[in-house]
Amino acid sequence: MSKEHAASPSGVMGSMVSRSGRPCDIARRLLRRSNATWSLTVSQTKSITAHGKSGDVDKALELFDQMPHRNLVAYNAMLSVLIDSGRLDSSLQFFSRMPLKNSRSYTSMITGMGRSGRVREARRLFDSIPSRHRNVFAWTAMICCYAQNDEPLRAVKLFTDSYGDFSQSKVAPNSHTFSLLLKSCGSLKSLVYVRQFHCMIAKILDLETKCCIFVQNALVDAYAKLGCLIDAERVFGRMKWKDLASWNTMMDCYTHNLLLHQAFEIFNSMKDKDILSWNIMMSGLLESRRGLEVPNLFLSLSRLYPESKPNSSTYSIVLSACATHAMLEFGRQIHSCSYKISLYPYNIFVSNALVTMYANCGLMKEMVEVFDELPNKDVVSWNSVIQGFGQNGEAREALNLAKKALDSGMFNANTFTAIFTSCSHGGLVIEGLDYFNSMRRKYGIEPNLDHYVCVVDLLGRAGMVKEANDLLGSMPFPANSVAWSTLLNACSLHGSVDIGRVAARKLQMMEPGSVKSYLALASAYNRTGNEGASSKLLDPIVENHTVKEHGSSWVIKM
Template structure:
């Protein structure tokens, strides 16, 4: 009965490494035979030589134990390793054989993620060889104990054992883990001194180290100095270039590799696929795909997934889908499905992403965290709340939401995009281990849902928790500052991001310009803009918008001309800002010109906001009939935004007829729109139809439509104070109303006569001037 069977283990599926003994090996005068510098593990990995062998028969006695330990590693079974360990300790092995087996026992413990026990085995060894030390260095590195790994290396050298190529390779990985290039360079110097510089195995480790530290020139120098290149060295070079964003160079090395007769393997194809995906070059994608197909690797899950991801990043979703349909429609593993769903979502095909997810579920493939994250991103883009809640339910049933932070973040983001701040807060509160993305999502949600003060409160808590905000966090905070006109806080945030070195981030630059402009400091906004070395479309749009909002129309239009001269292409938001500027100055002809050039010159199809801006332009100059004709000629159905704009113009220019048409259109879609009732009521009153105005207000009350009270706010000593029309809740209301009365008296003494046309007074108050003044101060329209 075999040893494995006696121990209760399944026998190894692979053949034994060494041959059976022969009479020649039993010769009394046989010398020590060095079979190989390494002992080959059945799956192909190598370790330094275990021991020189004098007799195959003796070696054969311990080989079954070594084979079983390899099997334990593959299974990750610490219990089975302990069984073998116990048997070894009870066995009467020679010192040499005991050393060999204990080395493998320590290695097996380490590979089974029990490095503490591996270390105890090492500490109790009566004798150690280079293999023993290599196991400790590698095990420390794999367990994240990088400093311990380097100490083992130093102790080994101090004990008089000189490193070999395997030790050097292992300690280079330790230097990478320590993030210490100085130690790496010291190891490199020792490699050169000891004559290992020409060794392909060591050189590959060094070029990989330099690539990891971003020292690409050193990495290329190592590669070019190698006397021999193999697949591993080529892969290290291609991967290193890719990880350092030298994607074009990585592809060139891939082509060069083919010319030198080295066939790529799956790791080569995965690395170059990532590089080409980053390049977004479909032609290069086709070349990589053809190599994968020629080598028969397209159907490999790893390679096929990389190809799908590559095509998706090149915006060629149809090619990505072809790879999927040809190879993975019946695949029962996640990666190809995840890659396809992610590809659809990132390419803006959110509906197709959700449809593919449904097919995945129909095929009984269990979603993982990558699936859910992509799916919730698609839901966020579509604002598909119902489906979002259904899939959220699936996640809750699976019990992974609180355990996997990335899923919770994606769910919170989806709710934020749907405008459900309370749901975002609930998801946030359930996250066990919040990261910066969790906090940023909540800050952004508060800002997007117009709870700007809450956004600043959450931001303060984020910093109290010890998180360092990134550019996305800061951008959302700056939006809140801009919306609150909180210049003081915005300046503090500006100082914070300068210290963090984030002031040159594109999204930060445009957010700063917008914040300063909306807080009334257009000069500072201009200074921020001028400091940008290469302003992009978003930056130009922000400064144009700022000048337009300040009524500096000529400056805004001049900036737009400069933008065009610089070769920066305007987008739909830029053109909206230009139309806004024209509207506020009443520049009808120029506004019409830019509107009609949108599609011709910029390839931008006008959206509802652009149409509303033209209606506003015509309405401001009193051309209401032209505005109505423009609406009737619109190629898309006008929404309430367009009609609301026309209604506002009708109030200003006292056009009841068109005002009634606009109000009817709005109320047919949003009957709860309080602004519509108020605007039409004010139009009636302005034209002298007081009864109709009052009657409409009564209808508004009967239907339960309430207007949100007017609100303003100021910042005093870092605290925001809000004031509502008719507010009786403010703690300092008595002082506030006393100050208002004081101002009323001063205004009256200066001869000011208030405009009471839109004040809907109670009939008992008409004619009472004092009360009319208070009605004006407390009015809610």
């Protein structure tokens, strides 16, 4: 080949070289153009995400539509913006039009459907994921979808059924997967599953690393909730790394088991506490019937402001303590504080706690004012005010409100408990029985044991002891000590000795160390004029120095 021919350009490349210069110059220009396109796409994708986070979804969509070049990252960013904004239907339409999808696309969509409660659709999408995109994140998202929608058994079953397939694809569960599964086990109250997952965690994860702290926290929590405090302590003690959540979890374990001394040891030893730490201790005091100590702890927390700021849960716990122990003055101060920081009346939990507090203190006017000022009432709000009227002897007003709640669909099983309690205190037997007979048929609520006990109390208070006994015997589940005690109290009140003997015998079998059954039956004998039989029951109790605890009441200064 001659030099002349070799230097001559030929074809398209030749013409390009002749016009633009050497081939390396062309490559550089093409690379610069490609980099500029890539930079523009990245910049526009970041803008879409930023607009989404600020809530301007329409602007994000406009930017996406104007993009000259869209890659999979841009599509996924726009999909996430739609999902996070709650536009699930738009997300589904966008997802169906995506030219390409990857694991992140499927995972985002499953997560969005899980948040919206569309579990079946999420499962259909999960099952349709191509094998190359079935990774641990999509797997965990579907487990999370079941867990957060109160389907813990399906969450566990999905894992056990698909573990073999994922294992063959070399996909292993991560710490987030196991945390969700342990939470589901707690809901299922299955210690067997917890122990099995504990073994898998020990084999698959490196528990010596910091990233596994929250899995171990979940293990501590699961064991404690299932009553295995020793196992919870063992896991906690072996943790190489502990964070604030670890200490809070262990402290919560102790409070739920009413071990306040151990909980306070942790609480007092913690250098850094968050508001959850304080709430756990206040709630523990309330559960342990030491609610009178809650105000002091709350005041100690208030002195640390602004380092530790009380939240809505804090105020709800304190108000519950005020309601339990009728601490009206302190409750009013908390009411004022919640108003100043705009929790009242907008926070439903604080407002509902205030309704209960004023009801327990017998202040109907204040209770109604709080209820009326609620901008958005929920079922608990209605139940609390119905219960409040009923327990303060205003049964008719309670039933009037109950009718409004039932007609507006703001009711649940507890609504009927409040109704029966109100009827019982007000002697409204016919009304109470009407609601009991219609609750399943008309309102779709299946009567539970509490409902039956309330109606037994309703009949017993009205002197219909035989009818109360018949109802107790017809229950579709075994009677507990509360049911027999309720019937026995009715027998004591109305001198029904024959039924009282049966109720007393049942109660003695369930609570062998209690003297309640003897005292109630002795009272029934006294009402029928049979002091001899009454003494026969009481003399052994006196000889053994077994006495009834003194009752106490709270006197409120108005």
